[in-house]
Amino acid sequence: MSSDTLAPVPPAQQPPERADAPRIVIVGAGPRGTGLLERLAANAPELYAGSGLDIHLVDPHPPGAGRIWREAQSPLLWMNSHAEDVTMFTDESVRMAGPVREGPTLHEWAALDGRTFADRRIQGRYLRWVYDRAVAELPPGVTVHHHTRRALRVSGPREGRQRVWLEGRSRPLLADLVVLALGHLDAELDTQQAELAAYARTHGLVHLPPDFTADSDLTALGPGEPVLVRGFGLAFVDLMVLLTEGRGGRYDGDAYLPSGREPVLYVGSRRGVPYHSKIGYDWTGDRPPLPRFFGPPEVEALLARPGGFDFRRDVWPLVEKELGFAHYHRLFTAHPERTAVAWSDFEERYAAAADDAEARALVAAAVPDPADRLDLTALDHPLDGVRYASHEEFQEGLRGYVEADLGRRHDPEHSADLAVFLGLLSVYGQLVRLGGIGTWWHGFFSYLASGPPGPRLRQMLALSRAGVLRFVGADMTVTAEDGVFRASSATVPGFSVEARALVEARLPEPTLGRAREGLLRELHADGAAETPDGLLRVDPDDGRILDAAGRPHPRRFALGPYTDGRTPGAFTRPHTGGPAFRQNDATARAALALLRDLARRTAA
Numbered sequence: 001m002s003s004d005t006l007a008p009v010p011p012a013q014q015p016p017e018r019a020d021a022p023r024i025v026i027v028g029a030g031p032r033g034t035g036l037l038e039r040l041a042a043n044a045p046e047l048y049a050g051s052g053l054d055i056h057l058v059d060p061h062p063p064g065a066g067r068i069w070r071e072a073q074s075p076l077l078w079m080n081s082h083a084e085d086v087t088m089f090t091d092e093s094v095r096m097a098g099p100v101r102e103g104p105t106l107h108e109w110a111a112l113d114g115r116t117f118a119d120r121r122i123q124g125r126y127l128r129w130v131y132d133r134a135v136a137e138l139p140p141g142v143t144v145h146h147h148t149r150r151a152l153r154v155s156g157p158r159e160g161r162q163r164v165w166l167e168g169r170s171r172p173l174l175a176d177l178v179v180l181a182l183g184h185l186d187a188e189l190d191t192q193q194a195e196l197a198a199y200a201r202t203h204g205l206v207h208l209p210p211d212f213t214a215d216s217d218l219t220a221l222g223p224g225e226p227v228l229v230r231g232f233g234l235a236f237v238d239l240m241v242l243l244t245e246g247r248g249g250r251y252d253g254d255a256y257l258p259s260g261r262e263p264v265l266y267v268g269s270r271r272g273v274p275y276h277s278k279i280g281y282d283w284t285g286d287r288p289p290l291p292r293f294f295g296p297p298e299v300e301a302l303l304a305r306p307g308g309f310d311f312r313r314d315v316w317p318l319v320e321k322e323l324g325f326a327h328y329h330r331l332f333t334a335h336p337e338r339t340a341v342a343w344s345d346f347e348e349r350y351a352a353a354a355d356d357a358e359a360r361a362l363v364a365a366a367v368p369d370p371a372d373r374l375d376l377t378a379l380d381h382p383l384d385g386v387r388y389a390s391h392e393e394f395q396e397g398l399r400g401y402v403e404a405d406l407g408r409r410h411d412p413e414h415s416a417d418l419a420v421f422l423g424l425l426s427v428y429g430q431l432v433r434l435g436g437i438g439t440w441w442h443g444f445f446s447y448l449a450s451g452p453p454g455p456r457l458r459q460m461l462a463l464s465r466a467g468v469l470r471f472v473g474a475d476m477t478v479t480a481e482d483g484v485f486r487a488s489s490a491t492v493p494g495f496s497v498e499a500r501a502l503v504e505a506r507l508p509e510p511t512l513g514r515a516r517e518g519l520l521r522e523l524h525a526d527g528a529a530e531t532p533d534g535l536l537r538v539d540p541d542d543g544r545i546l547d548a549a550g551r552p553h554p555r556r557f558a559l560g561p562y563t564d565g566r567t568p569g570a571f572t573r574p575h576t577g578g579p580a581f582r583q584n585d586a587t588a589r590a591a592l593a594l595l596r597d598l599a600r601r602t603a604a
Helices: 031-047 106-110 120-136 191-203 234-243 296-303 311-334 343-352 356-366 376-380 391-409 416-434 440-449 454-465 518-525 579-603
Strands: 023-027 053-058 142-147 151-155 162-166 173-175 177-180 206-208 226-230 250-252 255-257 264-269 469-474 477-481 484-488 496-499 501-504 544-546 552-558
Touching: 023 031, 023 162, 023 173, 031 053, 031 120, 031 579, 053 162, 053 173, 106 120, 151 518, 162 177, 177 579, 191 206, 191 477, 191 484, 191 501, 226 496, 234 264, 234 454, 255 454, 296 311, 296 416, 311 343, 311 356, 311 416, 343 356, 376 440, 391 454, 391 469, 416 440, 416 579, 454 469, 469 484, 552 579
Parallel strands: 023 053, 023 177, 053 142, 177 552, 206 501, 226 264, 226 501, 264 469
Antiparallel strands: 151 162, 162 173, 250 255, 477 484, 484 496, 544 552
């Protein structure tokens, strides 16, 4: 049951808040907080038989959608997944202790074609409906209160009630336990960004820092003016859309018809290429039997090492072998005409390969066409060693690269790519248990598995041909000198471009040290531990926040991208085991068990 922000509930169904009722405070009412609420509702009948419970949600944005998926944003901005690949509900594939509560995917709920890339406002409405359903399914006596404020800090003894201080309130919310379910957060600038921002202020330039693009003020980017853009991922795609269609341009087939209000975007990044297109066909046949080389036994062995583990030395070889297995299982079983040996022979020798060199030799002998071989290093560095004689030649070359990517990612003859995608999901589910793996993996996963819809890349090609979008190259460097920003790349030796505007097209790094949210900085000052990359350390079993000694806090939990338990993507594909569902369930059950035990001690 709910109060405050929802439609009125008949008095007989809405119990008043009781001063002595146990309390949970959940900071963050977006998708993660909503998912946790759904799991509390699912598990409460088994684990909590108390006479009352107050759940306080703290978020200045609408419950369900939160900040990122709120309805108040441009209808031009799409989701990055097919509507059939988005669900907020568990299914039989999720390995968890709690009960499965099935529900509709986005496309089922909204009556959309499953292959549609819905706009984010539709997703926001779906999330609000999920929230309302979760609230309605809470047992009698459980009340939800939504506070449209920001949480500033959490205080309180380890073994006692916590105090959650809210913006604009002189008295804290008291809580028996607190769960941080924050999403993407704003961050202070890093050293280089701060220097560029200071230079911009001094010289009358424009520097837009990392941000959620829908919240960025783009009015300073003038028509026809060159704009340097660092970042070629999903934040760039949003920027591209808002500065072209958002300014009155339109597409006519494969052509873009400018409005005359667009700036000219010069984009580059570490890789120098956009993220790979979403795959445009469905799976058929048997899936690769995953996990095979990187599953729970391997994770347990890594966690049991007395000296810990190193991601590159100890984890990456297992990941690489797992992804290779997924790739070649599909190639040999679905496209055997492109292989030189039987799958059973290849599988046996692949499993026995002692190192990467032996595996590569096996692949070279068994897979004649290099285009059918999986080379993760080459995928991660597509422009390494590639040089173009001129800027215009590179434009043509990168358009060819994008066209080839679109062709391959929409051709089921290359369905081994989809098998690698499934492998990436499986691997990420295992890595969540490890924690402390650094930030490189998430970027690599996003580049291969969470790229833009195919239509967005086709728009990118049209913008390039129209001269509105220009490619700079790999390892783009930006300097501030002579009163301008200047960008260059070794991909085109001797070329550089000057501009009076620079956009950092990426989300802020989710680190404790630079988080603009005082809540996280205060937690860190209060003893919460962070990884070397600045993520909040949590217990992989239930999300309890860890201190520097590795002790879990008995009453504080955290879920989300700023923790070392971060999960892939914003939403889960049906029937893929969703690690976020597993985490939500574990945290909900731990929270309910704690409240049950507190109630028993109080009664005694």
